[in-house]
Amino acid sequence: MARVKNESVRQAILTSAASQIAMTSYMDTTVAKIAKGAGIAPSNVYVYFESKLQIYFTIYTPWFEAQVLALERAVARLKTPERKIQRLVGGLLNDIADDKTGYTSALMEGLAIVMPKDKYKPDLLHWAENKIVQIVCNAIEGAKPEDPRLRAFAHLLMLTFDGVAMRVKSQRAANESTANRSDVEEALVGMLIGGR
Amino acid sequence: MARVKNESVRQAILTSAASQIAMTSYMDTTVAKIAKGAGIAPSNVYVYFESKLQIYFTIYTPWFEAQVLALERAVARLKTPERKIQRLVGGLLNDIADDKTGYTSALMEGLAIVMPKDKYKPDLLHWAENKIVQIVCNAIEGAKPEDPRLRAFAHLLMLTFDGVAMRVKSQRAANESTANRSDVEEALVGMLIGGR
DNA sequence: TTTCATAAAAGAACGTCATTCGTTATAGCA
DNA sequence: TGCTATAACGAATGACGTTCTTTTATGAAA
Numbered sequence: 100m101a102r103v104k105n106e107s108v109r110q111a112i113l114t115s116a117a118s119q120i121a122m123t124s125y126m127d128t129t130v131a132k133i134a135k136g137a138g139i140a141p142s143n144v145y146v147y148f149e150s151k152l153q154i155y156f157t158i159y160t161p162w163f164e165a166q167v168l169a170l171e172r173a174v175a176r177l178k179t180p181e182r183k184i185q186r187l188v189g190g191l192l193n194d195i196a197d198d199k200t201g202y203t204s205a206l207m208e209g210l211a212i213v214m215p216k217d218k219y220k221p222d223l224l225h226w227a228e229n230k231i232v233q234i235v236c237n238a239i240e241g242a243k244p245e246d247p248r249l250r251a252f253a254h255l256l257m258l259t260f261d262g263v264a265m266r267v268k269s270q271r272a273a274n275e276s277t278a279n280r281s282d283v284e285e286a287l288v289g290m291l292i293g294g295r
Numbered sequence: 296m297a298r299v300k301n302e303s304v305r306q307a308i309l310t311s312a313a314s315q316i317a318m319t320s321y322m323d324t325t326v327a328k329i330a331k332g333a334g335i336a337p338s339n340v341y342v343y344f345e346s347k348l349q350i351y352f353t354i355y356t357p358w359f360e361a362q363v364l365a366l367e368r369a370v371a372r373l374k375t376p377e378r379k380i381q382r383l384v385g386g387l388l389n390d391i392a393d394d395k396t397g398y399t400s401a402l403m404e405g406l407a408i409v410m411p412k413d414k415y416k417p418d419l420l421h422w423a424e425n426k427i428v429q430i431v432c433n434a435i436e437g438a439k440p441e442d443p444r445l446r447a448f449a450h451l452l453m454l455t456f457d458g459v460a461m462r463v464k465s466q467r468a469a470n471e472s473t474a475n476r477s478d479v480e481e482a483l484v485g486m487l488i489g490g491r
Numbered sequence: 492t493t494t495c496a497t498a499a500a501a502g503a504a505c506g507t508c509a510t511t512c513g514t515t516a517t518a519g520c521a
Numbered sequence: 522t523g524c525t526a527t528a529a530c531g532a533a534t535g536a537c538g539t540t541c542t543t544t545t546a547t548g549a550a551a
Contacts, residue, residue, distance in 0.1 A: 141509085145511080248482065259454045298548075338502075338503090
């Protein structure tokens with residue numbers, strides 16, 4: 100019929116936004132800068148995405164999933180249950196919640212200002228919790244996915260994930276060093292690996 | 296010398312801001328609305344506070360401290376260590392992180408957008424973690440404040456606190472019901488109370 | 492009481508941003 | 522070669538935190 104959306108423009112928007120967010124933060128990444136980086140007018144961004152937040156979720160969701168799946172593979176390579184669980188917890192809290200790109204930090208900014216109109220659905224969180232359960236079941240002989248203690252572990256781990264991401268943000272703002280997170284990781288591991 | 300700041304105006308600003316935040320959220324509470332509620336011009340707000348965020352911290356800090364101290368007293372009234380720790384965890388996660396006023400929810404919005412210029416200092420978090428250690432020591436015979444496992448528990452509990460507050464915000468936005476948090480609470484209690 | 496310096500109070504203006512509106516230009520189809 | 526839907530654009534719009542400029546009230550000194 101008429102003119103058609105250009106996939107390369109859509110990609111340019113995502114690429115530009117991703118590099119802006121990684122360089123600064125969600126708040127400092129303006130639609131104007133995203134558009135400039137993509138070589139288009141700011142108003143044209145809205146032909147491809149309905150809001151700035153949606154652009155960000157379009158970037159974050161596959162990134163997060165890829166990180167978790169990579170972690171799953173890394174865990175599978177380890178031999179003992181203890182090492183596996185340690186890697187799972189450490190990977191989530193250090194590599195993903197406190198990632199170099201700052202994507203998760205940006206997630207906190209995004210979620211904090213979510214409004215009903217943005218129609219945010221916490222599918223990603225549910226997916227992550229289920230994935231954690233699955234990884235633990237593969238790591239520990241005899242662990243059952245329905246075990247409420249296991250589900251509690253997964254939920255607690257994701258709540259801690261959010262907490263760490265939140266803390267990372269404000270600590271960076273306060274120029275404060277990362278607190279000793281290893282004790283917390285040990286405690287979480289201890290929940291599943293009986294050892295005292 | 297000259298005209299002097301009116302303490303009642305300062306209080307009017309705080310009262311107006313507190314009720315606005317409780318009714319809506321941090322983001323929806325504009326300086327203009329705060330000023331209107333206080334019966335002054337928006338610009339005059341800046342004679343008493345240097346930023347909107349500072350107004351909020353002025354409200355939140357004493358509120359949070361009072362909540363924690365009240366919780367401490369409630370815990371002291373209970374008899375068994377198990378009940379005490381249960382109350383501590385439940386009080387923090389349900390009554391304070393998921394409070395009716397929405398103050399803690401607003402904290403997440405504030406922290407998420409903290410910029411270095413706002414000079415946020417995480418004193419409150421450190422105070423809370425130390426307080427948790429103290430409450431646990433009073434609850435459990437022989438618990439030592441220096442015990443790294445105890446400090447890890449306190450840190451984990453506060454990270455979970457942030458996570459819950461964060462979740463509350465976005466779940467409210469998604470009109471989703473509160474997930475079953477009791478399993479998580481049980482798991483946290485289990486860290487200190489050896490039982491299953 | 493009058494004067495005067497100081498600072499609170501008010502109002503207008505600024506700068507920033509996400510988003511929308513009105514218009515133009517262009518890709519696809521008859 | 523037109524015709525049409527719509528991508529693309531530039532110029533608004535509307536919010537909002539904050540600052541600038543001006544006015545006004547206060548309290549101390551004369």
